[in-house]
Amino acid sequence: MAHNGYSVPGLLYCFAFFLQLLQIGNGDVSYSIPEEMRPGSVVGNIARDLGLNVGKFSARKARIDTELNRKRYCDINLNTGDLIVAERIDREALCGEKASCILKFELILEAPLELHRISLQIHDINDNPPVFAKDEIKIEINELAVKGSRFRVLEAHDADIGQNAVQSYALQTNSYLELKTQSKLDGGKYAELVLEKELDREEQQELRLLLTALDGGNPKRTGTATVYVTVLDANDNAPVFSQAVYDAIIPENAPLDTVVVKVAATDADEGLNGEVTYELSRISETAKRVFALNHTTGEIKVIGPLDFEEESVYEMRVDAKDGYGLTSDSKVIIKLSDVNDNPPGISLKSLNNPIPENVSPGTEVGIINVQDRDSEKNGQVRCFIQQGVPFKLVPSIKNYYSLVSTGQLDREVVSDYNITISATDEGSPPLSSSKSVQLSVADINDNPPVFDQAVYKASLPENSPADTVVVTVNQTLRKSPTDFLEAFGDSDDSSQNLIVSVRDNGQPSLSATCSMYLLISDNLAEVPELKEMSNYENNSKLTSYLIIALVSVSTFFLTFIIIILGVRFCRRRKPRLLFDGAVAIPSAYLPPNYADVDGTGTLRSTYNYDAYLTTGSRTSDFKFVTSYNDNTLPADQTLRKSPTDFLEAFGDSDDSSQVRK
Template structure:
């Protein structure tokens, strides 16, 4: 129950932030004494920022300082001391010591400026540079003459700094504290009683320096005074204060200033020696003073960023131990010798490619140790990057997006931030940050072809791959992982799975069965490529499968019909046939169409070569020359019928040709060569005879029933009808219709059934010959019946099978 209000405040805080922003922009100030123990509380930063304890960890409250002097307690939100804070070390000689601290919070990202003032404590006692001060004072020095003593230094400020000097009790000297031109105090030893070297040649005094701290601190220096003979004129400097401005870039050995002092004494007492008096160790290393000439030269390079001003006391002392002093102030002039620095304070290197313009990518600040225009910094970005810089406050900047991002085009950006000061010449520095663009599913799969056409030969093995579709998706991971499926087809949905399938991973299309060109010549599929993004994107492509014909059916010879032993019908040719006479025509068919069904005819064997010719495409058998006296009356031709496939398939047909002017001349020859009986043929014969007998009985019964119903005797017209039907072949005959040419002539002979001698009563010409072997056998066994079948007769059909 205690955390619920804090949670609500956390939710409402981003909405209340714009209202509180003017107040938050004001700097928060804290004041602490130096040398606080580590872990001491500076102040409740979370409370001063308006954050709850929950927000401290949720919004990642932290502080950013260069030396990590402070940290934030994640449990209480207190700003704690994280390291030793020495005001004298941090702020050196500055009287006002303030530390700039930046507090950073996230969600949303913001920064607050905090000033921590460091208060001085009395942690340093006044110190003399020398523990012992040696003076030589002439006995002729008049009363009231002063001798400047070395000053003590106290790095503390205000009440904790040096406040007074105290001299040990004596009867000859008193102590006077004077103010120097720069505001500091120095002690001067004043003679209050005439010295007498013969009475006392030396004096020992103790000088004590006190500060005003609580409790006060002090230090002492021993003063050894040697009384010498009279030297009544001390040296005098030409200036009490020498002020010099010196650029920081001057090389070592450069003359800074020449101090000069004169002495009105003559001889030995007028010889002057120069020396530094009470100069800090740093200045003693940087500058060198020629004791004879008074020239002050640089001994080390100057650095404005380290020390802006040097203050030195120079003493001029004659040989009579009389001295005077002057102050030399060297102002170090800043030059543009420091490059600007870029400090990244917050950075997010992963950016979604659908991020809107204005999203904060990084926070950074610039700093330049130079001053004035040399320390004024401007920032710029590398070209051709969809980012820009927004200036914040106190040299803080935001790097934000400034355009659309596309990971597929540019997966990462190396953004170079350049900071340039306004010095002459300007100096600059750069830092490069790498920003990785995170993928989103913004690209649908794209097939490599607009459509696919696949040719598959029939009789393919089931399970073989017949095609492969391929699609690419430039996205990464699941967003670019493509799977394939068949979503539509012109085949029936139930039959689709039995014809083809597609591999979901590779896009390979497999045939699930052997295709038959005669049953299915083409079909079309719609294949879909779908990625695994959320939401998923897809694309479709058309795949047309064309089933190609294979030459797997040999030609079939319709005429001449082949017998059991491959024999053909017997054909007659007039003896007087001229060259080109059409003897007969071979008819062949192929189960296929197209090139595989283009038939050609060729003579393989002939009893008399050159006597007959066969049309290559028509199959017409014609005489090539007239019959000679030496040519046999019976000729045999073996003809090959080939299709146009690869490899070609063929069939053969045998033609028996007899040269005769009439059929009677040929019959004796035919009967002389009976073929051996065929049990199968005899069985077929008896079946046909039985069928014919049953048909005759049915027709007779039907006729008798009609006659009884009419109750009248048969009319002459009826008798004429039955009489004329005997051995008539004028009834309709159904024959196959062939596309080219006509079948050759065949002859059917009919005789009465009760005659034992095969005497021919009449000869009829059949215009067409049956198309199949079964029809041939039927006509051979039972042909020449009248259309009604009422008058059966024994029929002899002339062929090699002599039925």
């Protein structure tokens, strides 16, 4: 950055840049830096200077907090703990002509809340040249003025202070006037022209000289103006003010056109030489926007809005000039008195949301900062919250309050709190402001299921069929209507499928599940799904009856057809001894002394038995017999038949049937 060919970085290092660290009690720290440092420049390591653990800066939300409506001129590097310049600092814009320029802000850390006050003193550098109020300075000198007469000229103004302000003046070489630099009580420098040779208006009516103002910086900065000297007839008296300094105090809410102060100067001369006019010779840009001077009456009036919080003191100089250019000046100091025109400002710095319902009383859930830009009583603030909530504000550090719980929370009773924080200042009349904080309570599993009865009794007949309902038990969970920090909002589907699981405490544990179709509505009668379900249930019952009837009739008809076909088939196959794929049921009582159908025993009964075997009976050990009266054998005869004999008797059509001896 450069100003008029002047290198600010070079000046910073030539300025013998230093960082002065002063440890003050209770964790306060102070640094000193020159103005116009580059953004990102390191002011100092605040973590080391305060003995803080830089590794926890991020977790503790370390930050720089400034006053309301203040720019953030500094910031903190969370990785290194360095305090760095965040924005260009112009001492002149911040403090004007004040000898001391100090920025104050705070380092805040949380968990636990910790606050450190930081003071940053801004030192002036020579970054502003001297400037004359006018590029042309007109001076009128009577031709009768004697050698050694002094004529004061407009002084140059330098926004810098101390050694960097105006220190000397230089005048272009000429035969009549020389320059003398004078010092004022407030440390300022002004120039006087000293007449070294009498003027002769007939010889030379005017002079044009270059006047240069120099400051004390290194290197020096300069400002120039042209002095026009007009030679006049005799005017030997300059205006004289009634006061050297005019003081005035007005409230910051003074209306427009209010007369703040009236300056007055008199001139002993007569006529044009005694006519006095006034003008402001040295006034800041902010003062120009709010005050104006009447050139003939000397009244200073309010022409713009005043704000005590922006600027509380204005200083200016008023010049009195007679008709032929003799001048004198006086200082005017205007002070503003504060009125209660700023309500308290409430800032939510931190909030733990949601909070579990089992937090113990006294738990900190948020941090509130309250500030009022007014001064004295107008800036003193009382902060409180409304009654009826289990929370309170506890004063912490300076203007900080902790929002803490005061009672046991129960989400099933109240799941959300809308906390209104109010702040009122001590002004007259007092001003108030409020801020709402929405705090949700998080659920924890603190409510067991509860049966609607302690004992259930039921009875049923001993021959009740399976799946008969014996008794119905109900469990309820302690839930508030708002629970359904909740489960189903307006944007959710009105129909939900739920899976319900029940598990016992046996070893091993057994469980069962079922599906639930859930409809959610304020008016169940208007739910389309419920209407369809009702119609579906009615139709389903009717359909079930129809299906049962149809199945019954069909079963009866099929059974009848099967019986008819079976009877006819049995009659057709009755001469045969063997049936393919059938198992015969004994047609008569089988006596104890039955015949073994293997060809080696004798039949001791008066009945013969036919064997009805399936095609796969070759591998079976079972023997199925029945009586057959047509081919009875005498009891004393032996059945001697080979398998082939049976096959011959039954014919070729029964090749697939087999008999086991």
